[in-house]
Amino acid sequence: MNKSAVWGNYYSNGYLPWDTKAPSSHLLYYLNQCPSLIARKGNEDIFIPDCQPVKGEYKARQGQLLHICPDCQKMKPSQGLQTNCLELACGTGSSCIYMAKVFTMGRSIGLDLVAEAVSSSRSLAAEEGVLHNCAFMQADVFSLQTPGTRWDVEAAWALSQQQHKDLMELSAEASSALKKEEDIKDDSRSTRRSPPTFRAHPREATEMAVHTSSTSDVPLHSDAPPKPTYLFDFIYDCQAFHALRHVDEAAYLQLLHSSLKPGGLLMLLTGNANEPDCGPSVLTKQDLLLAFPDSLWEWVFLVQSRFDATPAYVAPGRDRLPLAWWGLVRKR
Incomplete structure (x- = not known):
């Protein structure tokens, strides 16, 4: 069974143990x-965020979505509202x-291996009214940096739009x-068997779109933000690294590093080996420090x-x- 089918089974069975259906x-x-x-x-301390995620309705304590003050300015993406995520x-x-x-003047792009996940994400983005600056694409992360493949904000956006168009x-x-x-059957009522008709299941259609898409000459939405250039300002990885490191840790780390601008920020949430008896795949502190060495990365926290x-977790x-x-x- 291929990787897409393995992860796709979670969606087919309606069992997503990691999914809160809310922003983290x-x-x-x-x-x-x-x-x-x-x-x-x-x-050694355990820091629990003092906010509760609620689908699409969370309001910051100060009524703002992006807090920046002198104490945390260097800890936030330097592009402000123009941040590409x-x-x-x-x-x-x-x-x-x-x-x-939050980053209304930038682009936020989500990537997943599973077609059902991408389809659900697009539907939710449409409901939330953010399709002008939020897009989703289906892809294997390990195929993004193959020779001759362009991978940056613009290419990711174009591919996501082409996939959606193809679907x-x-x-x-x-x-x-x-x-x-159906019209032929109604009109003729013939006993002759009608030729088979291809009916694309959304999952199959999306997977076909992945293999036929091109990132060249793809029109963007007319109301899209100004054309972004090159690399991402911020990457959010929630439970991806601790799973994909078992496939090819070096390749995944290279993708993270090469996708970010110099000075760009990566936020990670991974399993913790200090309590290995429950939850997802786990890492030690030393695992993380070795994976993100000082020569390439600066640990902010x-x-x-x-x-x-x-x-599943409760x-x-x-x-x-x-x-x-x-x-x-x-990123250094």
Whole structure:
């Protein structure tokens, strides 16, 4: 079974143990409040964000979505509202959509391997009214930096738009073919068997779109923000690194580093080996320090925390939420 099918089974079965259906409270705290307190915490402390994620309705304590003060200015993306964001393994898209609401003059792009996740994310983005600066694409992260492949903000945006266009065209063709087939049956009432008609399942249509898309000459939405250039300012990785490091850690770390501008920021939420008995795949502090060495990255903060509650994480028999590492690193 391929990787897409493995992860796709979670969506097909309706079992997403990591999904809160809300933007991450860690991301909310970082954006809406002053994270300088986090940097002063020791690695032995457990820092729990004092905010609760609520789908599309979270309001910052001061009524603002992006807090920047002298104490935390260097801990926030330097582009302010023009920040271009990437979320890897975005799932159902709530955090990526929230970033689009915060960074209104930039682009927020979510990427996931699973077609159902991308479809759900796009639908939610449409409901939240952020399709002009928020997009989602289906891709294997390990295919993004193959020779001859362009990978930056503009290329990611163009590919996401092309995938969506291809999916809509396939769906329209399938609907048209189905209608013609039904009309023929109604008119002829013939015993002769009608030829088979291709009906694209959304998942199949999206996967086909991935393989036929091109990032060249792709028109953008007319109401899109000013054309961005080159690399991302901020990457959010919630439970992607601790899973994908088992596939190819070096390649994934290279993707993270090469996707960010110099000085760009990466926020990580990973499993924590200090409580290995529950929750997702885990890492030690030393694992993280080795993966993000001082020669390439500057650690802004690294603290222990706990993942947000999900039905799986609060199931009977569990007495606490899984322990996490919460980190922020800056590309040198």
